[in-house]
Amino acid sequence: MTIDEQGSESESIGYDLHVNGQTYPVEATLDRNLLGVLRTEIGLTGTKEGCDDCECGACMVLLDGQPVNSCSYLAAQAQGRQITTIEGLGNADQLHPLQECLLAHGGVQCGFCTPGMIISAHALLERNSSPSRDEVGIGLSGNLCRCTGYAKIIDAVLDSASNGSVEPTP
Secondary structure (H helix, E strand, O other): OEEOOOOOEEOEEEEEEEEOOEEEEEEEEOOOEHHHHHHHHHOOOOOOOOOOOOOOOOOEEEEOOEEEEOOOOEHHHHOOOEEEOHHHHOOOOOOOHHHHHHHHOOOOOOOOOHHHHHHHHHHHHHHOOOOOHHHHHHHOOOOOOOOOOOHHHHHHHHHHHHOOOOOOOO
16 A cells, blocks of 8 residues: 555556566556556666657657557556666677667667656657658657757667667567
8 A cells, every 4th residue: 555645545466577588576656657666666777768748758668569658558558568778689798779770879878868768769760661851850759858959869760760770579
């Protein structure tokens, strides 16, 4: 039993989430968003909390291969679905090709938006392996970046597409 901000009691329930090819048993209240459960219950902190209002895309994850804002998606709704976070695409030992391209093009500055950008770009390239510059802009339109001005990010996504370096979602 937990007490929320309004002083109401909420009962936690146990369920499994399938994240990055692994099953994680979690216990959380039904009103917990996927972002919070991924970060605090599972310990995957690559997905960021920005606006907490579906405006910035920092919390983007793939749910059955489709990008979703995890800040507005209830964790309990994700039972039985495949969740992919940035940790599921690449890591410090083996970067995902999109991560490599972003680094090569200088598309990473503060890095806060980068996980969400990579998730959205990955989803775009899975749907369209040869997008135009405008299509990349549209594909990333749910992600905000305050540092780069987007040109370098779009260049990196186009470079990744032209190199055929899209890897399937695990």
